[in-house]
Amino acid sequence: MKNRYHLLERRKKFIGMLLAAPVLLGTFVFFLLPFAICVKYSFTFGVGGAYFVGFENYKEVFSSYAFQLAAVNTLRFLVIGVTLNLVLSFFIALLIKKGLAGSRFFRYILLLPLVLPIASVVMVIQVFFAETGIVNNWLISMGVPLVQWLEGPNAFYVLLGLYIWKSFGYSVILLLSGLNTIPEEFYQTAEVEGAGSMQKLVSITLPMMSPHFFLATVMGIVNAFKSYREAFLLGGKHPHDSIYMIQHFLNNNFENLNYQKLSVAAIMLFLVLLFLLCGLYLLQNRYREE
Incomplete structure (x- = not known):
């Protein structure tokens, strides 16, 4: 009986490994x-990595002005964009949860930016914010000097607004689903005990929403890196310095066949994302425990 049991267990393990083999092999x-x-x-030089050079490639990349500019812009875009997206999305999710007038119609259009072709959206942005676009013509008619929206520092804010507009609806849906999972009994009990709206928000809503905040933040970071498509369509391979992202650095080195710099930048990007996501995960667990 025992031998038959072990035989069945081995068979289950073999079938499991056989089913997982395509995924493991693909990974x-x-x-x-x-x-x-x-x-x-990243540690070699020459065609095919012929010579071992240690950390020379890392030193060269870190001292490169293009990499420093791309890293600073990417970090700036992540911090401002993801934070604004999370705060605005949570605020709108709270309003919808409370039954804001017109919230049912608003729910229908939340995901509309996700299904629109990005090329057509960028074309509309260019029509409005080009040097001879609608916005500049309107400003000139009011006596305001010409503004370089896409060829100057303001390109960063145009790209930031485009990112928030595109990611906003998805984040609202995620946070709204989290708000709907919080039992109403918690709020009723808090009201009986004399808690105000701010106390309920801090003591009930925010702790219960921590997993959903984590997921919304992760998706916001992923969508922020996808904004390279918009930056590329707005400014090309060599855009204004304000929207020169780490993806531009990677793409330009790939086209120049500089695989050493490309590898270093890719590894550093991976490590930064890994530490960032692990830090968010640990912070979320610690907050839930407290």
């Missing part, structure tokens, strides 16, 4: 192996 071939090659290139 190895398309993710782990290329990442290992990328790590190798």
Whole structure:
């Protein structure tokens, strides 16, 4: 009986490994192996990584003005964009939860930016914010000097607004689903005990929403890196310095066949994202425990 039990267990394990084999093989071939090659290139020089140079490639990339500019812009965009998106989305989700007038219609249009072709959206942005666009013509008619929206520092805020507009609806849906999972009994009990609106928000809503904040933040970071498409369509391969992102640096080095710099930048981007997401995860768990 015992031998038969062990035989069945081995058979289940074998079938499980057989079913998981395509996924494991795909992960190895398309993710782990290329990442290992990328790590190798970051420590070598020459065609095919012929010479080992240690950390020279890292020193060269860190001292590069293009990489420093791209890193600062990307970090700035992440901090401002993700924070604004999260705060605005949570505020609108609270209003919808409380039954704001017209909230049912508002729910229908929340995800509209996600289904619109990004090229058409960027074309509309260019029509409005180009040097001879609608906004500048309107400003000139009011006596305001011409503003360089896409060829100057304001390009950052145009891209930021485009990111928030595109990611806003998805974040609202995520946070609204989290608000709907909080039992109403918690708020009723708090009211009986004399808690005000701010006390209920701080003591009930925010702690219960921490997993949903974590998910919305992660998705916001992912969508922020996807904004490279918009930045590329707005400014091309070499846009204004304010919207020169880390993806521009990667793409330009790939086109120049500089795989060493490309590998270093890719590894640093991976490590930053890894530490950032792990830090958010630990912070969320600690907040929930407290």
